[in-house]
Amino acid sequence: MKQFSYRYESSIRFSTPVSAHSWLLRCMPRTEPFQLTQQCRMQVCVTFGDGTSLPVPVSHGRDGFGNALQTGHVAREHVCFSIISEGTVRQTPYRICGTAHGMYLEDTVLTQAGPEMESFARQHCRRMPVSCSLPHGAVLDRALSLCSAVHGHMSYVTGVTTVTTTARQAFLTGQGVCQDYAHVLIALLRSCGIPARYACGYLSGEGATHAWVEFFDEGVWRALDPTNDRLLNYGCIKVAHGRDSADCPVNRGVFTGTAAQQNTLVIKVEEV
């Protein structure tokens, strides 16, 4: 068992005041069999035009994927919106015993494979009949070899993809960030009949939120990080999962105003 402290700090500064601001956040660690949350807290503050800041009320809920949600609404005009989430989590090696929901085998717009990726997947792991039982470790081997293949095929380039880039687009250009790596691997795994889902959270050493992949094998979800070509064990603070990135954005908001936005983000994860 290891223990990690984390701190997520994000703010949006608006060039002119905005109002009627509704927001939905996924910034608190999920409670998972491998991840126990301890003294985790979060706060949302807004700053008004005169420079005064106030914490605003937060409603807590859960989405259809079981992720913790924090929502709220600020009617008054404000120029800055900031979030702090911090605490410690205790982790055992990354494994989640359970079942695989049928949705994690179905394509989504962002994770559709297309013919090129299907033949790529066949090259790196022969397609297995869904019903046949495999020798122990076969799914894990395939998942690991696909993960390496994705890591080898893609180069990490920022700024060439956006949140709406699909797995197929990223695969064809061979470039992208962790989100694209994850989408590509998910599409390949699902096309081989392996249930796979998108996971995201905070990673030690990274300055931004990180995305990785969970796949299901013999009653256990395990985590692969195609960006770094490895099986995850410790040190990734898991915040959310879903079918693809569109199911688990950290921060979504709607407001009235035509302001330009300036975002700052600081994430720190340390073993304690």
Place this chain on the structure above:
Amino acid sequence: MYSLVESREAVNNWLERYGVRFGIYKNGTFREQLFPFDPIPRVITPEEWDYLEKGLSQRVRALNLFLADIYGEKNIIKNNIVPKSFIYASKGYLPQCEGIRPPHGVFAHIAGIDLVQARDGQWFVLEDNLRIPSGASYPLIARTITRKVSPETFSANHIEDNRNYPGLLRRTMDSMNVNGGLNVIFTPGRYNSAFFEHSYLAERTGSVLAFPGDLVVEDNHVYYQGIFHEKTLVGAIYRRVSDEYLDPMVFEPTSLLGVPNLMQAYAAGNVALLNSPGNGVADDKGLYYFVPRMVEYYLGEKAILQNAPTYLPYYEEDREYVLANTEKLVIKDVSEAGGYGVVFGRDLERDRLEKLKELIRTEPRRWIAQEVINFKDLETMDERGVVYRKADLRAFVLSSAEDTVVWKSGLTRFARQADSFVVNSSQGGGFKDTWVMRDHQSLPKSF
């Protein structure tokens, strides 16, 4: 009765004055057109109605149990009654609704079930509409007008009064209302094809008609904001905005029609939504095939109402039959609605038929095929006199906390061209009143 038929023009003029219109989007432009009314009603005998009422109520109860199961325990999948890929690949299945139990466990509060009657009198269900079925307001206002234009018709014939629809709807909304707050009808706005209906039903049920921007979620509760931004708590929303635009935080992020964080207030039980989001999984054209099995599975009863004979190319045996008989079948794209994506094999030229067969082979899950039902044609007035036209019946079934009630009327839509089978108002069809008779003494004769 004859006076009613003679006053076709008068009734249509009244409908025009009331603004009874239907909007159509075609090739990117919006056009509103009148929804032509035919004065010869569809007449349903008491025995026939008794049968339909039992069958419809049974079907909707099963569909509600199915929805509660799919977004809850999923026993119907575990027991292999419905293949799981049919559920999870359906566009109507919304994982965002997993685990949400709506007030009283009711998902489909206002269901519109489309039926046709074959020449031999047998009724078939063609489609279930559990998302935002429209149409109840048309026979409702037509009845109000025809009673004015031809009162003697209604004193001579013993017809079930259908003007209780707003009362039934109001009762459903009241029974779902979670906190005694406002009942609201939430419209996408005046450019929606059924805007007339939204405003008419709001007026007749004493609900507030809310437009995008009128509703706001604060502290996980929904409020109606008046013009001075005073806030009133909302307890039930009969929403006529479709699922994908309902909440930009959870669904389509660019939606300007939606209410941000509405889904969270709903999931917390702080507001009722009629109908529930996610219902599309049960009225999917692919899932339709399984509805009679749902009735048996959930209620332990044989389905009273029949489906039209349907084939699923997903099953190999059915696929072979469909490919061998494409010319005589109706092929439907499961992801389309409103009469779009419906193809009669016999109307296709050779190369298009081959293309369709290829699509059926490569994407079997996308299609269903049905035998063409020999509809019973209904008498309809046109300029030259009585002609016979294909027609369907949309029955409205309302589920409240206590019961499931079938409105004793319905929307009868007819095709305006002699050879057409497509009756959807979005495809230019007209409508008739639907008379459910109270006894036999007064059954009107043919015209």
